[in-house]
Every structure is written in C-alpha cells, then in structure tokens.
Amino acid sequence: MVRTVHCVKLKKExxxxxxxxxxxxxxxxVYENISQEAWTAWQVHQTRLINEKHLNLLDxxxxxxxxxxxxxxxxxxxxxxxxxxxPERE
Structure with a gap:
C-alpha cells in the first residue's frame, strides 16, 4: 500500500x-511532509551543488x-x- 503525504514543496497529495x-x-x-518526488528533486539539486562547488561532505x-x-x-x-x-536540451 502506498503511503501519501501532503507535500509542502509540491503543495499536493x-x-x-x-x-x-x-x-x-x-x-x-521530511518523512511526514515531503513526497518522494520532491525528495528526489532535492537530491538531484544537492548532488549538483556538491559536484559543481566541489564540496567536501566530511566538513x-x-x-x-x-x-x-x-x-x-x-x-x-x-x-x-x-x-x-x-540544463540539457531535450
């Protein structure tokens, strides 16, 4: 059974x-207020920040x-x- 949340980022169930x-x-x-879709989008953005800004996660x-x-x-x-x-062009 799929668990749903009212996502504060997407402003929808x-x-x-x-x-x-x-x-x-x-x-x-995050578990109670953020959807899988919004979490995945954040992970993509976070990864981009880490890579492009050469961030050290040990810091x-x-x-x-x-x-x-x-x-x-x-x-x-x-x-x-x-x-x-x-961004890549489609």
Whole structure:
C-alpha cells in the first residue's frame, strides 16, 4: 500500500517516502511532509551543488550548508545554484 503525504514543496497529495531519509527530528519532518518526488528533486539539486562547488561532505560546515539549503528548498525560498550548470536540451 502506498503511503501519501501532503507535500509542502509540491503543495499536493503525493506518494510519501518509505522511511525517514535522515536521522532525528529533521528526518521525521521530511518523512511526514515531503513526497518522494520532491525528495528526489532535492537530491538531484544537492548532488549538483556538491559536484559543481566541489564540496567536501566530511566538513561539518558543508553539511550545515546543505541542511540550510534543503530547508530553503522545501520552503520555496531562493537556494544557491551550481555555478556553470547548464540544463540539457531535450
């Protein structure tokens, strides 16, 4: 049976995540409020930031930066974009 959530990013009912994607209260909030579709879109954006900005995930400041960007992303606030990223043409 598919679990649905009211996704705060997409502003609609959508398929929810199977498990919390992060430990602790932040992960529980994402599990309860973010759809699989929105989480996947965030992961693509996060990966682009990591790759294009050459971020080191072992650095605590980098992880804090990504968490802040994630909060902004799901709140529909302006987020940093990857420098030099050009979307593929279809």
């Amino acid at each position: 959508a398929e929810g995540l199977l498990t919390p994607p992060l430990p602790g209260p932040k992960g529980q909030w 605590r400041e980098t992880r804090d930066y990504l968490m802040a960007q994630m909060d902004k992303y799901f709140a529909d606030e302006a987020v940093d974009q990857a420098d030099g990223y050009v």
